[in-house]
Amino acid sequence: MTSRELPKAAVAVDLAIFTVRDERLHVLLVERGKEPFLGALALPGGFVEPGEDLRSAAARELKEETGLDADELYIEQLGSYGAPGRDPRGWVVTVAYVALMPNLPLPTTGGDAIDARWVSVDALLADPSSPTPTELAFDHRQILVDAVERVRSKLEYTTLATAFCPREFTVAELRRVYEIVWGQPMDPPNFHRKVTGIPGLLTPTGATTTRDGGRPAQLYRQGPANHLHPAILRTS
Amino acid sequence: MTSRELPKAAVAVDLAIFTVRDERLHVLLVERGKEPFLGALALPGGFVEPGEDLRSAAARELKEETGLDADELYIEQLGSYGAPGRDPRGWVVTVAYVALMPNLPLPTTGGDAIDARWVSVDALLADPSSPTPTELAFDHRQILVDAVERVRSKLEYTTLATAFCPREFTVAELRRVYEIVWGQPMDPPNFHRKVTGIPGLLTPTGATTTRDGGRPAQLYRQGPANHLHPAILRTS
DNA sequence: GCAAAAGTGTTCCGGATACACCCATGC
DNA sequence: GCATGGGTGTATCCGGAACACTTTTGC
Numbered sequence: 001m002t003s004r005e006l007p008k009a010a011v012a013v014d015l016a017i018f019t020v021r022d023e024r025l026h027v028l029l030v031e032r033g034k035e036p037f038l039g040a041l042a043l044p045g046g047f048v049e050p051g052e053d054l055r056s057a058a059a060r061e062l063k064e065e066t067g068l069d070a071d072e073l074y075i076e077q078l079g080s081y082g083a084p085g086r087d088p089r090g091w092v093v094t095v096a097y098v099a100l101m102p103n104l105p106l107p108t109t110g111g112d113a114i115d116a117r118w119v120s121v122d123a124l125l126a127d128p129s130s131p132t133p134t135e136l137a138f139d140h141r142q143i144l145v146d147a148v149e150r151v152r153s154k155l156e157y158t159t160l161a162t163a164f165c166p167r168e169f170t171v172a173e174l175r176r177v178y179e180i181v182w183g184q185p186m187d188p189p190n191f192h193r194k195v196t197g198i199p200g201l202l203t204p205t206g207a208t209t210t211r212d213g214g215r216p217a218q219l220y221r222q223g224p225a226n227h228l229h230p231a232i233l234r235t236s
Numbered sequence: 237m238t239s240r241e242l243p244k245a246a247v248a249v250d251l252a253i254f255t256v257r258d259e260r261l262h263v264l265l266v267e268r269g270k271e272p273f274l275g276a277l278a279l280p281g282g283f284v285e286p287g288e289d290l291r292s293a294a295a296r297e298l299k300e301e302t303g304l305d306a307d308e309l310y311i312e313q314l315g316s317y318g319a320p321g322r323d324p325r326g327w328v329v330t331v332a333y334v335a336l337m338p339n340l341p342l343p344t345t346g347g348d349a350i351d352a353r354w355v356s357v358d359a360l361l362a363d364p365s366s367p368t369p370t371e372l373a374f375d376h377r378q379i380l381v382d383a384v385e386r387v388r389s390k391l392e393y394t395t396l397a398t399a400f401c402p403r404e405f406t407v408a409e410l411r412r413v414y415e416i417v418w419g420q421p422m423d424p425p426n427f428h429r430k431v432t433g434i435p436g437l438l439t440p441t442g443a444t445t446t447r448d449g450g451r452p453a454q455l456y457r458q459g460p461a462n463h464l465h466p467a468i469l470r471t472s
Numbered sequence: 473g474c475a476a477a478a479g480t481g482t483t484c485c486g487g488a489t490a491c492a493c494c495c496a497t498g499c
Numbered sequence: 500g501c502a503t504g505g506g507t508g509t510a511t512c513c514g515g516a517a518c519a520c521t522t523t524t525g526c
Contacts, residue, residue, distance in 0.1 A: 007286045008244035011318065011329050050243045050327050054318040080316045080331045082247065082290040091286050093247050093329070095316045172477075190516065192479060208524095214477025215523040230514070408505075426489065428506060450504025451496040466487070 009082070012094040013058045014045030014140065016078065016147035017066065019118065020164045020180050021103040025151075026118040027144060028106075029136075030065065033115075036088045037137035043144065044116060045094065058097040065116055066106050074163040075099040078147055086139045096143045098150055100163035121148055122183075152181055157231040159201055162222040168205055170217035171195055182234055194232065200225025245318070248330040249294045250281030250376065252314065252383035253302065255354065256400045256416050257339040261387075262354040263380060264342075265372075266301065269351075272324045273373035279380065280352060281330065294333040301352055302342050310399040311335040314383055322375045332379045334386055336399035357384055358419075388417055393467040395437055398458040404441055406453035407431055418470055430468065436461025 017028040029041040044065040048057040055077070059070030075097055082093035106116060124134050125145065136144065154160045161177045162169070175191045195201055200223040208216035253264040265277040280301040284293040291313070295306030311333055318329035342352060360370050361381065372380065390396045397413045398405070411427045431437055436459040444452035 006246040006283055006325075009247045009284070009286070010242040011245045011247070047242055048245070048318070048329075050245070051320045053320060054316060054329070077315050079313050080290060082284070082331070084287045084289060089242075092242075093284075093290070093331075095318070095329075170478085187516070187518085188477085189479070189481095189518080194515085196479095210477090210524060212477065213525075214475085215479075217478055233515090235516095406505085423489070423491090424504085425491080425506070425508095430488085432506095446497060446504090448504065449498075450502085451506075453505055469488090 007091075009091040009093045010087075010089075011048040011054075012045055012092055013048055013054060013061055014043040014094050014096045014143060015058060015061055015065070015099055016043055016096065016144055017062070017099040017101065018121075018147075018151060018164075019101050019103050020177055021118060022120075023176075023180060024123075025121045025148070025181050027121050027124070027147075028066065028116055029119045031115045031117075032137055040135060040137040041119065042137035043096075043140045048095075054095050055097075058095075058099075062099060066101075068101065068104075068106075070099075073099055073101045074160060078143070078150055081139055081143060083139065094138075094143075096147065098147045100151065100160060102164060102166045152234075155181055156233055157228050159222065159225055159228060162201075165222075168207070168219045168221055170209060170212065170219060171202075172212055172217060174220075178232065184235065198225070198228055198230070201228065243327075245327040245329045246323075246325075247284040247290075248281055248328055249284055249290060249297055250279040250330050250332045250379060251294060251297055251301070251335055252279055252332065252380055253298070253335040253337065254357075254383075254387060254400075255337050255339050256413055257354060258356075259412075259416060260356045260358060261384070261417050263357050263360070263383075264302065264352055265355045267351045267353075268373055276371060276373040277355070278373035279332075279376045284331075290331050291333075294331075294335075298335060302337075304337065304340075304342075306335075309335055309337045310396060314379070314386055317375055317379060319375065330374075330379075332383065334383045336387065336396060338400055338402045388470075391417055392469055393464050395458065395461055395464060398437075401458075404443070404445075404455045404457055406445060406448065406455060407438075408448055408453060410456075414468065418472075420470070420472065434461070434464055434466070435459075437464065 019026050028044060030044045032038055032040050032042050044061060046061050046064070048054060058075060062068060062070050062075070078096040078098045080093060080095045086092065121144070125148070126133070151160070155178060161174055161181070164177045165173055171192050172188065174195060175186050175188060178186055202220040203223045205219045205221055207219045209219055210216050255262050264280060266280045268274055268276050268278050280297060282297050282300070284290060294311060298304060298306050298311070314332040314334045316329060316331045322328065357380070361384070387396070391414060397410055397417070400413045401409055407428050408424065410431060411422050411424060415422055438456040439459045441455045441457055443455045445455055446452050
């Protein structure tokens with residue numbers, strides 16, 4: 001069998017880039033500038049080039065859409081979506097990636113000026129029977145639902161929550177990430193004891209801050225650990 | 237943009253089909269009958285047809301290789317692999333799936349007679365510096381490594397271990413699945429108490445068996461639950 | 473002083489562990 | 500009886516949940 005006999009598909013990557021801002025989990029969406037789904041909101045993404053690794057393609061799209069380098073933030077493969085008819089242009093298989101970043105200004109807003117915006121995940125995924133449910137292009141709603149669940153579950157047993165925090169952060173700021181992503185309050189004293197007791201999660205800087213009011217809080221950086229022992233579990 | 241302007245790749249599915257037999261975790265491998273990697277062992281798989289869903293393609297390959305229907309066993313997407321050069325025929329992106337099945341005879345051995353065989357995962361993934369490390373075609377060794385880790389971790393918080401068991405099984409047989417997949421012994425009394433206390437995991441049949449010797453053991457079927465509360469955690 | 477947020481102490485409880493012990497079969 | 504594996508009882512330990520309380524700042 002030679003390769004020219006094989007049926008072939010276009011291969012795309014789509015990115016679900018999350019951040020926490022304004023006390024809500026947000027995802028980065030772009031307004032499509034061309035058909036199909038012209039004008040609709042979509043996950044940023046694009047086609048993979050021949051000779052390009054899937055992850056490299058995701059990193060390239062990330063750079064194009066946000067100006068950020070992939071090695072500056074967390075990125076992982078979510079899964080592939082290839083249902084027939086998911087793209088009216090033909091057979092397109094997309095590989096979805098999840099990326100997490102702190103609440104930074106997006107550098108490209110002054111550069112390539114792609115019309116990318118942060119959208120609240122809660123608002124976006126609220127009941128589809130609402131008066132004006134925001135429609136996403138392609139099957140991006142399903143990808144987003146899967147991506148959100150991936151992020152929520154990964155907070156349980158990995159140090160991923162720190163990817164939402166600035167380089168130096170307090171325990172309370174980390175706690176708010178959990179509360180916002182999971183949509184449930186955490187007991188501050190127990191959370192503090194727990195995360196400061198997980199080896200490798202937090203590296204103390206020695207500095208303190210009062211930016212959140214009240215008694216000065218210790219500032220930490222992300223520690224060397226990638227997994228949580230013990231895990232931080234959702235009660236639900 | 238029209239679809240004929242897009243660069244295109246062949247899309248394949250590969251299956252890591254696991255079972256537990258002879259006190260070892262085994263994976264189903266086929267001997268390749270054509271180039272590339274003629275004669276080498278590989279995960280069963282094949283190319284996706286246009287208009288075919290990825291999961292359907294995986295189910296079709298499963299049927300072709302084992303004679304089993306996908307709705308008879310557990311199957312889930314593992315991830316996609318698209319590194320340049322991973323297939324010497326050209327640009328091929330593969331979507332890997334993981335499937336789990338009890339230790340059944342493979343129906344096709346009398347039918348299409350594809351040369352599929354069960355291979356011990358431990359032996360296959362043993363140190364690559366061994367005198368005769370079994371080479372797998374393409375990047376199937378990496379896919380297998382990822383698949384094994386997926387299975388191991390999923391046993392912790394899902395009811396997946398029952399997918400390795402026959403339709404009716406004892407608590408001890410379920411325990412042996414955990415011991416074999418994780419490679420660590422479990423305390424029989426505590427394991428028994430734990431799994432019989434997890435709601436929805438086990439449905440008693442009322443029947444007993446002495447097939448494992450000793451006192452008759454209760455026989456169970458898989459219960460309605462998909463997730464374990466509480467989880468069964470590896471100690472390592 | 474007062475409010476607010478950080479952080480500590482303490483109690484309670486459920487689940488995990490370790491292991492002694494009993495049960496029901498085949499031989 | 501004896502061996503074998505199934506299953507129960509029980510004491511202990513550890514981590515999580517709840518919440519009272521102290522600390523340190525801004526105002």
